[in-house]
Amino acid sequence: MKRAEQVTFGGSGLDRAAHIRGDAKMLAKVKSGGAAKCHLIWRGKVLVQGEGLDSLASVPMHHDIITEGPGGAVEQPVFLGLGDQDVPHFAMDISGWDAEGLDISGVGAFVDGSEQQHPDLPTGHVFAELRRIMTRLSPRDAELAASAKAVVGWHETHRFCARCGAGSEISQGGWQRSCPACGAQHFPRTDPVVIMLITHGNSVLMGRSPGWPEGMYSLLAGFVEPGETLEAAVRREVMEEAGVPVGAVQYLASQPWPFPASLMMGCSGQALSRDIQIDPVEIEDAIWVTRTEMMQAYAGEHPKLLPARKGAIAHFLLQNWLSDTLD
Numbered sequence: 001m002k003r004a005e006q007v008t009f010g011g012s013g014l015d016r017a018a019h020i021r022g023d024a025k026m027l028a029k030v031k032s033g034g035a036a037k038c039h040l041i042w043r044g045k046v047l048v049q050g051e052g053l054d055s056l057a058s059v060p061m062h063h064d065i066i067t068e069g070p071g072g073a074v075e076q077p078v079f080l081g082l083g084d085q086d087v088p089h090f091a092m093d094i095s096g097w098d099a100e101g102l103d104i105s106g107v108g109a110f111v112d113g114s115e116q117q118h119p120d121l122p123t124g125h126v127f128a129e130l131r132r133i134m135t136r137l138s139p140r141d142a143e144l145a146a147s148a149k150a151v152v153g154w155h156e157t158h159r160f161c162a163r164c165g166a167g168s169e170i171s172q173g174g175w176q177r178s179c180p181a182c183g184a185q186h187f188p189r190t191d192p193v194v195i196m197l198i199t200h201g202n203s204v205l206m207g208r209s210p211g212w213p214e215g216m217y218s219l220l221a222g223f224v225e226p227g228e229t230l231e232a233a234v235r236r237e238v239m240e241e242a243g244v245p246v247g248a249v250q251y252l253a254s255q256p257w258p259f260p261a262s263l264m265m266g267c268s269g270q271a272l273s274r275d276i277q278i279d280p281v282e283i284e285d286a287i288w289v290t291r292t293e294m295m296q297a298y299a300g301e302h303p304k305l306l307p308a309r310k311g312a313i314a315h316f317l318l319q320n321w322l323s324d325t326l327d
């Protein structure tokens with residue numbers, strides 16, 4: 001798909017400079033150079049600034065919040081790579097900050113519209129939920145934010161060696177955890193998920209999960225299982241959830257989706273039947289939506305159907321289906 005990398009989080013060509021990760025001297029040098037920027041994560045939220053919160057914020061590496069701050073999931077800043085003019089970018093987690101006096105009841109909710117201002121950071125630098133502001137960021141900021149959130153989230157849930165249970169230690173600039181007891185090495189995980197545009201003639205198959213806002217339907221999706229190809233995962237998930245047999249499957253585009261650690265693999269598939277039989281444990285409903293109806297939904301003119309969330313690959317794939325630009 002020619003437009004594949006135009007999806008939100010489609011990447012900006014960040015130089016991840018992996019050769020620096022294992023070179024302690026070099027890593028210390030880029031860290032201590034005055035130009036280095038550190039992006040902050042707090043309980044999965046990213047530090048942003050600007051009117052409309054459209055820019056990823058950072059602090060210099062010598063800022064108190066990093067050197068003496070509350071701490072969090074990572075023992076030291078994670079090296080994300082080299083940006084424009086070779087400016088080094090790092091990520092640090094400060095989830096230990098308890099945001100005293102601020103309302104944090106919405107943090108971690110499906111839609112978290114709250115913002116938190118840390119007292120030691122400039123006014124207007126706030127922590128916001130990435131899904132809420134993702135479409136406002138530049139491709140570079142989006143790649144940095146997704147990488148920072150995903151890798152910090154991995155550290156948070158992988159503090160102990162999966163082989164022997166001992167506490168593990170951050171290494172390789174944050175791209176590995178090593179076990180001092182048994183020597184095992186652990187690497188940040190990315191979980192593949194297939195999300196599929198299943199069509200039959202001029203209609204697309206849409207499903208909804210329980211608890212979604214009324215009228216909201218999206219493309220079917222599911223985790224790829226060990227030992228499975230993407231094509232097999234597409235056919236299995238559609239059969240399990242909607243009872244629809246699928247023939248030819250084609251890969252279209254991918255999207256890093258750090259909520260918490262998925263890689264969405266967008267595929268198209270041709271349905272061999274229109275009969276739907278849903279599994280009520282997996283989904284609440286599945287329907288065929290015609291191109292005309294979907295166009296109405298995208299224009300906000302459909303009486304019932306809401307379009308998929310902007311920024312999500314489902315929205316992107318459907319939009320390209322509507323404009324006939326899937327190839």
Ligand SMILES: [Zn+2]
Pocket residue numbers: 161162163164165166179180181182183184
């Ligand atoms: Zn171990």
